[in-house]
Amino acid sequence: MRPIILASASPRRQELLANLGLEFEVRVSEVDETLAENMPAAQLVEKLAERKASAVAAQCTRGLVIGADTIVVLGDKPLGKPANREEAVQMLKSLQGRSHEVYTGLAVIDATTGQSVVTHQVTAVRFKPLTLEQIERYVDTGEPMDKAGAYAVQGKAAVFIEGIRGCYFNVVGLPVAKLADILKMFGVEIV
């Protein structure tokens, strides 16, 4: 059987994949995450997911390589990871009391054949109204700093969420049901 390789340093993605009972290894390679800012969100996350997977696939002789990329989109503004505390506060101020979309791009590449499937998934998330004090207390926990949109739905930010429409796991960074469909196309069945 072909080994499964997760091209991600994200502990969330590693945990979600491990939950499926799949054996896999983690390999990360440096990828330039800069892209044209005016690129549509769907295209942006797909390109970055593919870039992450193909950088690792290029170093392997065999295996199915999985790459992913997540961004938060408010209106038409993409929000990545906050660069500092101030940016985290600004992002959360802009997200509170309204809905936004979380886009995750997903790429699976067969390192032997070069065959690939690249797609994305969108989930709508609605935040409760928050006070500046609440936002500052949350940012002080440190949780927002390595997360797109400066929050972790799976962490303390759970208490900010009014509702979600679509795949929850997509928000955490890996749309597992979609991934299972793709792996099946490559002959890997989870259940």
Ligand SMILES: Cc1cn([C@H]2C[C@H](O)[C@@H](COP(=O)(O)OP(=O)(O)OP(=O)(O)O)O2)c(=O)[nH]c1=O
């Ligand atoms: C919105 C949201 C994002 N995130 C995380 C998922 C991703 O890890 C991160 C977005 O950054 P990414 O650039 O997608 O991923 P990463 O740099 O963490 O890992 P890698 O590139 O090696 O795969 O934000 C959460 O954990 N919870 C959330 O609710």
